[in-house]
Amino acid sequence: MNEWLRICDEDHTECVDEPTVGVYPELPTRVIDIGELSTDHLRLCAFSTEDKESSWQPRYIALSHCWGNLAEEQKRQYCTSAENIDERSKQGFDMAILPRTFQDAVTVTRELGRRYLWIDSLCIIQYGDNMEDWKREATRMEGVFRNAYCTIAATSAADSAKGFLKRPRVQQPELQCIKVESSAHGPVYVSSVADDFQRDVEQGILNQRAWVLQERALSRRIIHFTATQAYWECGSGVRCETLTYMRNSRALFLGDAKFPESLNLRRSLDKIKLFQDLFMTYSRLGITKHTDRPHAISGLEQRLASTFGTEARYGVFEKYLHRSLLWQRSGAKRMDRILYADDDAVVPSWSWMAYDGEFEYLEINSDYVEWVEEVKLADKMLKAQVRRFRGCKLVRKDNGTCSIEAKEGKGERGWLKYDTKPLMDLRELRCVIIGREKEWNGSGNRIVGTDHYVLLVTPRDSETGKVFARVGVGFVPSGYIRFQKKQSEECIV
Ligand SMILES: [Zn+2]
Known part of the structure; x- marks a missing residue:
């Protein structure tokens, strides 16, 4: 995965987001500081105006996930609220209090060599402030995903308690590759899973959720953790954990780092078709709170x-x-x-x-x-x-x-x-x-x-x-x- 990131950083001109002089990236108000050492102690930290205006590049990772069928009381205990925000910012909190999907996100962030992680329900106050913080932050999603170093998508996690990294003791199919020497055609590599981006990602549970459409479209690049393997998606195509490279037109369209700027939208008709297709797709996706309908797409609309x-x-x-x-x-x-x-x-x-x-x-x-x-x-x-x-x-x-x-x-x-x-x-x-x-x-x-x-x-x-x-x-x-x-x-x- 680090190699995927390195290649994208160094070789993909189409994926580079050049900063405009004098224009500072719109960053999320808060991120989770996972620390420089591998401890399990985390802390919420705020980006100050100074951070935003300095040349300091906050290389945070953003998580795209869905709660699934988790009960309201369970969600509440994980989320940041008006009551626990001070404690979570000052003393910090232990990783063990988080659901498995969030813990996995911390692990991946650390392995990718990054110190900051953004998760909606931890970085935005969810309870106890009359949704004031949420209303403010929901309008900043465009910047949150555009400026994230990379987005990680918990595609295979049916709910947040499940996690998306494989665990040794759980019976799950493991990706295995073997090399078969064949004199006629040179070596042949055989994998235990078939690459199927359509089934694993597009039809995955996560991508049936309304909030996720814009998270995917606005992200510069994404690692999808699916039930069979991990897929990398950026403006240059899709790469599989099996080392296969594939081109997929829908993935290129939504995975494009500069979506939709680099699409060839010369005619008004193309632009009309683009927004119409996106909004119609959005209306078919699932949303838990119906009142979120204008918000879960507002970043993409902007x-x-x-x-x-x-x-x-x-x-x-x-x-x-x-x-x-x-x-x-x-x-x-x-x-x-x-x-x-x-x-x-x-x-x-x-x-x-x-x-x-x-x-x-x-x-x-x-x-x-x-x-x-x-x-x-x-x-x-x-x-x-x-x-x-x-x-x-x-x-x-x-x-x-x-x-x-x-x-x-x-x-x-x-x-x-x-x-x-x-x-x-x-x-x-x-x-x-x-x-x-x-x-x-x-x-x-x-x-x-x-x-x-x-x-x-x-x-x-x-x-x-x-x-x-x-x-x-x-x-x-x-x-x-x-x-x-x-x-x-x-x-x-
Ligand atoms: Zn790239």
């Missing part, structure tokens, strides 16, 4: 926004506003609004992050759509013109969809898809036009047509009549939208 040269809000990029807003629930599964105890934390209804469940973006060819300029993002609000429907006959279908049928019985003319439950009363339903589909005219040019991509909204505040909430998305011909009255700007929250 990095994408800076690569695209734009601002991001709740999974919506200002530069690609229209394409970001046109999402729908995936298949028949209904989404549910995530409830927050704290009003400030509530995610606006136009963001997919406000809901639980899988979603997908509408498949639209931007070349054939004219986007409506008036739709604007203003902090947590979306400013737009809200219009009423007219003369629609809605026919309810399964999977939350309604079709708009022509009154004369000429069949389906458009469709509406609801995020949560269908709203059949047209008096309660309004729409916001996001784009108009272009169509061919007689002389072979595309002109603005009559079909509209819309967001479905419903009044939220009956007093002012100016505040609406998103309830779905639709594709509606202009004949079913009331245009005549010029309406003022209204907001969707």
Whole structure:
């Protein structure tokens, strides 16, 4: 593993993160000091502003892990809290009080010749401070993983008590290699395990967790400790403990040290496809606390926004506003609004992050759509013109969809898809036009047509009549939208 790191440090120009002069790396507030000697005594230490601004390179290792089915009381005893942080910082603590996965991480950090280790639940206060520290630190994940010397992923540990290093007395398959002399082809090496990055890493328990997607994408390089062997993943490819080297396009994509800067994102279409694929994948991954949905991806969202040269809000990029807003629930599964105890934390209804469940973006060819300029993002609000429907006959279908049928019985003319439950009363339903589909005219040019991509909204505040909430998305011909009255700007929250 040290050799993997050495080669990456010395030979991989694509993996070097050159510091910009005058710009200091954003470091985690605290790390665990495992000491210079091999004692089992650890201490939490804070990075001071001086550390951050000096040329001192804090070469810490970051751990990517999942708690699994560990009971809440068990987690609590391991975590750093408002009550134990002073003691853990001043007197330190014994490695034996930690779950096995964390102990293994200490061992690996030491073997890699590093003194500092970052583990989320030890370096961020988890209990007793009203989540204040957590809220602050959750916004720094981009820097935590970007600036880590290397990330170690406890891929094979189903829960944190299991650990990921093999133990002599436990019956586990051991990696063995033998050399077979063969006169015809020279020596042949035979290994007891087959290299299978797809099975061992991609389909591993850890990579089914929502938090881990960004940890992997934001890391410069990762060592995955899997059930069969360890894999190294960096911008130059994947290396196996069996000494095999493999190229894997998905691994290259997520394992890329400078993800996504070095991807060849020349066209806007590539950028749109990139964020859409990542966010849709994210929505399929497991998350224990549903209220974490906006946070477990915020580091990746920040990095994408800076690569695209734009601002991001709740999974919506200002530069690609229209394409970001046109999402729908995936298949028949209904989404549910995530409830927050704290009003400030509530995610606006136009963001997919406000809901639980899988979603997908509408498949639209931007070349054939004219986007409506008036739709604007203003902090947590979306400013737009809200219009009423007219003369629609809605026919309810399964999977939350309604079709708009022509009154004369000429069949389906458009469709509406609801995020949560269908709203059949047209008096309660309004729409916001996001784009108009272009169509061919007689002389072979595309002109603005009559079909509209819309967001479905419903009044939220009956007093002012100016505040609406998103309830779905639709594709509606202009004949079913009331245009005549010029309406003022209204907001969707
Ligand atoms: Zn490398």
